[in-house]
Amino acid sequence: xxxxxxxxxxxxxxxxxxxxxxxxxxxxxxxxxxxxxxxxxxxxxxxxxxxxxxxxxxxxxxxxxxxxxxxxxxxxxxxxxxxxxxxxxxxxxxxxxxxxxxxxxxxxxxxxxxxxxxxxxxxxxxxxxxxxxxxxxxxxxxxxxxxxxxxxxxxxxxxxxxxxxxxxxxxxxxxxxxxxxxxxxxxxxxxxxxxxxxxxxxxxxxxxxxxxxxxxxxxxxxxxxxxxxxxxxxxxxxxxxxxxxxxxxxxxxxxxxxxxxxxxxxxxxxxxxxxxxxxxxxxxxxxxxxxxxxxxxxxxxxxxxxxxxxxxxxxxxxxxxxxxxxxxxxxxxxxxxxxxxxxxxxxxxxxxxxxxxxxxxxxxxxxxxxxxxxxxxxxx
Numbered sequence: 001x002x003x004x005x006x007x008x009x010x011x012x013x014x015x016x017x018x019x020x021x022x023x024x025x026x027x028x029x030x031x032x033x034x035x036x037x038x039x040x041x042x043x044x045x046x047x048x049x050x051x052x053x054x055x056x057x058x059x060x061x062x063x064x065x066x067x068x069x070x071x072x073x074x075x076x077x078x079x080x081x082x083x084x085x086x087x088x089x090x091x092x093x094x095x096x097x098x099x100x101x102x103x104x105x106x107x108x109x110x111x112x113x114x115x116x117x118x119x120x121x122x123x124x125x126x127x128x129x130x131x132x133x134x135x136x137x138x139x140x141x142x143x144x145x146x147x148x149x150x151x152x153x154x155x156x157x158x159x160x161x162x163x164x165x166x167x168x169x170x171x172x173x174x175x176x177x178x179x180x181x182x183x184x185x186x187x188x189x190x191x192x193x194x195x196x197x198x199x200x201x202x203x204x205x206x207x208x209x210x211x212x213x214x215x216x217x218x219x220x221x222x223x224x225x226x227x228x229x230x231x232x233x234x235x236x237x238x239x240x241x242x243x244x245x246x247x248x249x250x251x252x253x254x255x256x257x258x259x260x261x262x263x264x265x266x267x268x269x270x271x272x273x274x275x276x277x278x279x280x281x282x283x284x285x286x287x288x289x290x291x292x293x294x295x296x297x298x299x300x301x302x303x304x305x306x307x308x309x310x311x312x313x314x315x316x317x318x319x320x321x322x323x324x325x326x327x328x329x330x331x332x333x334x335x336x337x338x339x340x341x342x343x344x345x346x347x348x349x350x351x352x353x354x355x356x357x358x359x360x361x362x363x364x365x366x367x368x369x370x371x372x373x374x375x376x377x378x379x380x
Contacts, residue, residue, distance in 0.1 A: 001032045003092070004044070004085040008052035012060040013076045019064045023057050025050060028262055036229030038260040038267075052081045055096075055119055062123045063100050067111075070132045073103035081119055084200050092224075093200030097349050098122045104134040106312045106322055107295040110157070112349035116200075127346070130155070130292055134312065134322070141321030143289070143313070143377055150315065151339065152327075152361040152375075153288035156346040158311055160354035161300055163277045165307045165331030167193060167352075170237050171254070176246040179237075188241040188335050189279075195247075196274040196353075197232035197256055199224040228258035228267055277356040282340025285360065288316045291325060305330050310378060329373035337362040337372055 010023040030041045059079045067074040077100035084092040096119030099112035111126045144150075154162070169175045170193075226232045233256055235247045247254045251267060258267040291311040294300070300307050308328040314321060327334075341357035348354045361367065364375035 001034075001036075002087045003030050003032070004028070004089070005030060006050065006052055006083040006085075008050070008056040008081045008083075009078070010053075010056040010060050010080075011076060011078045012064050012074075014064070014074050019061070019074075021057055021060055023053050023060075025053050030227075030260060032229070036225040038227040038229075040265070041260060041262045043262070052083050052094075056081050059096065059098060059119050059122060063098060066123055066126075066128065067100060067102055070128050071102055071104050071134060075101040075103055075108065077101070079119075094118075095200065096122055097353075098126075099349055100126075101296065102131065104131070104293075104312075106134050106140075106293070106324075109134075109293040109312070110296055110350050113347050114349040114353050115347055125347070127155075127157070133314075134293070139321075140380060141318075141323050143323050143325075144315055144318070147289055147315065147377075148365040148375070149363050150287050150289045151285045151363050152367075153284060153290045153316070153342070154359040154361065155290060155292045156348050156354075156356050156358060158291045158294050158309060159277070159356050159359035160348040160350070160352070161294060161307060161309055162331045162334055162359070163193065163275055163354045163356055164273065164352040165301060166335055167195060167237060167273060167275050168301075169305060169330070169332055170243070171195070171246065179243055179246045182243050183245040185243055186241045187243050187332060188238055189338055190241045191238060191277060191279040191335060191338060192236065192240055193238040194276045194278075195235040195237055195254075195257075196276060197224070197226065197234065198259060198270040198272075198274060199226045199232035199256070226256050226258045227260040228253075230255045230258065232256040272351070272353055274353040275355070277354070277359075278341070279338065280340045282342050282360045284316065284342045284358070286316055288360070289325070289364075290314050290316060291327065295324070307331055307334075324378035326376045326378050327373060328375075329367070333372040334361065334367070335359075337367050337370070 006027045012019045012021045027044050028041045029044050033039050056079050063077045079098045081096045083094050095116050097114040113125050170179050224232050261268050291313050293312045295310045310326050313325045339360040343358045345357050367373035
């Protein structure tokens with residue numbers, strides 16, 4: 001049984017003339033045995049005018065044009081489109097990713113998103129209005145005197161860092177041992193954190209000749225198989241605030257997450273974690289301190305398990321005044337201070353794929369009083 005995988009990758013960088021665009025294609029013919037386990041692969045020639053390559057170029061060109069109209073500070077943008085076809089050459093699934101690094105008057109920030117299917121809407125899905133608010137003139141302001149008593153609102157770009165850090169703390173070697181010991185204990189306030197599979201729905205089933213009936217009886221229900229032949233199902237790490245037992249490992253990789261590496265001829269974990277945070281809805285506090293963008297080029301994750309975000313922030317009732325805040329703490333401890341999720345969900349793509357709404361947290365004074373965070377103003 002065989003299937004074909006195509007990855008179109010591209011990068012655009014500004015030059016004195018037109019932006020420089022480079023696109024490449026990588027196509028693999030992957031073989032599976034009767035159990036669905038990948039047994040080998042070979043590279044095959046792909047068409048130079050393949051749709052995925054064209055669409056990647058169009059995606060990056062649109063991103064460069066939109067960035068120029070918003071802040072005129074694109075440093076680079078990268079995009080990938082992944083396509084899966086079954087043994088008969090019929091399409092099974094597509095997924096696209098876009099990530100741009102943009103220089104703003106407040107510092108460099110990342111804009112990234114991802115999604116299944118047609119990539120045409122990815123550029124429009126990015127928060128251009130919030131980025132445009134950082135355009136000139138940009139005059140750093142002082143936070144209001146009572147900023148420490150105001151609730152914090154982490155926009156998806158900032159909230160995604162906490163979500164990714166919390167997932168890592170629960171799935172690392174030490175985190176798995178802690179999760180097994182504390183399974184069933186409430187650690188978060190009604191939040192649900194889910195690890196999503198990277199294998200597309202229907203992978204290794206459509207056109208493969210595999211009998212999926214037994215898998216569906218086991219709960220596969222239209223999902224696919226990972227490259228080791230295990231059902232690729234969502235894994236709930238925290239369910240309604242309660243920690244779940246860690247997923248079993250097979251060959252050192254969580255079941256349902258094995259990815260074939262053509263260059264090494266073996267299996268590894270997905271290159272990026274795909275995560276989703278859900279929970280009770282909350283209204284955006286009218287007096288919130290909004291942490292809108294994380295400034296890039298600074299270390300976020302530290303060896304002691306803490307994250308440190310240096311963010312461009314503003315207050316809801318003074319939208320024109322920007323200042324810089326630093327937020328430090330352990331991701332799970334910070335999420336314990338959540339008051340709910342606000343606004344529409346957004347898929348944020350950077351070092352992980354995270355779908356989350358804006359996160360409403362307690363104020364800086366309350367979190368510091370509980371020993372869960374340190375929040376400080378960064379002075380120029």
